[in-house]
Amino acid sequence: MNTLxxxxxxxxxxxxxxxILSEKLTGKVDLCNLKRVxxxxxxxxxxxxxxxxxxxxxxxxxxxxxxxxxxxxxKEKKIGLFICGMESGDRAEAQLNACFPQELLFHAAAxxxxxxxxxxxxxxxxxxxxxxMVSRMDESRSVLDTNKDVSNISEENINRFAxxxxxx
Numbered sequence: 360m361n362t363l364x365x366x367x368x369x370x371x372x373x374x375x376x377x378x379i380l381s382e383k384l385t386g387k388v389d390l391c392n393l394k395r396v397x398x399x400x401x402x403x404x405x406x407x408x409x410x411x412x413x414x415x416x417x418x419x420x421x422x423x424x425x426x427x428x429x430x431x432x433x434k435e436k437k438i439g440l441f442i443c444g445m446e447s448g449d450r451a452e453a454q455l456n457a458c459f460p461q462e463l464l465f466h467a468a469a470x471x472x473x474x475x476x477x478x479x480x481x482x483x484x485x486x487x488x489x490x491x492m493v494s495r496m497d498e499s500r501s502v503l504d505t506n507k508d509v510s511n512i513s514e515e516n517i518n519r520f521a522x523x524x525x526x527x
Contacts, residue, residue: 366392439470452472
């Protein structure tokens, strides 16, 4: 079986998660960065996994456009959907449900949030400022030191997702 992992990545976290996932899947796996590739021939794939980062509650536009453009074809494939971001639990679940078309969510064999990363050196000053402000407003988080990168990628969630897509 051939699997496509189609994703977009802003700072590299989603790309990193897609690569980790690709190593855990059976069969031939192709990675496709939707920021670089606009047209994908889905006919050669049995499974399609779609993932992207969430910023301010929205998935990256290339992911959204890919889903909408290929909706009818995707509904005929075994699909998996994932997001990357710093939320967890109910908040991450709500983001996942808000980021993809309902038809795909209903049809998906696997849906998961993989966690995220803050790579402060890759961010502009405004982005760092916004993250610092949000962390101050959210009492469940400590104020972030924007000089230190932060990662909460969940290997456990990636493994669970891979098992579902492998049919195990």
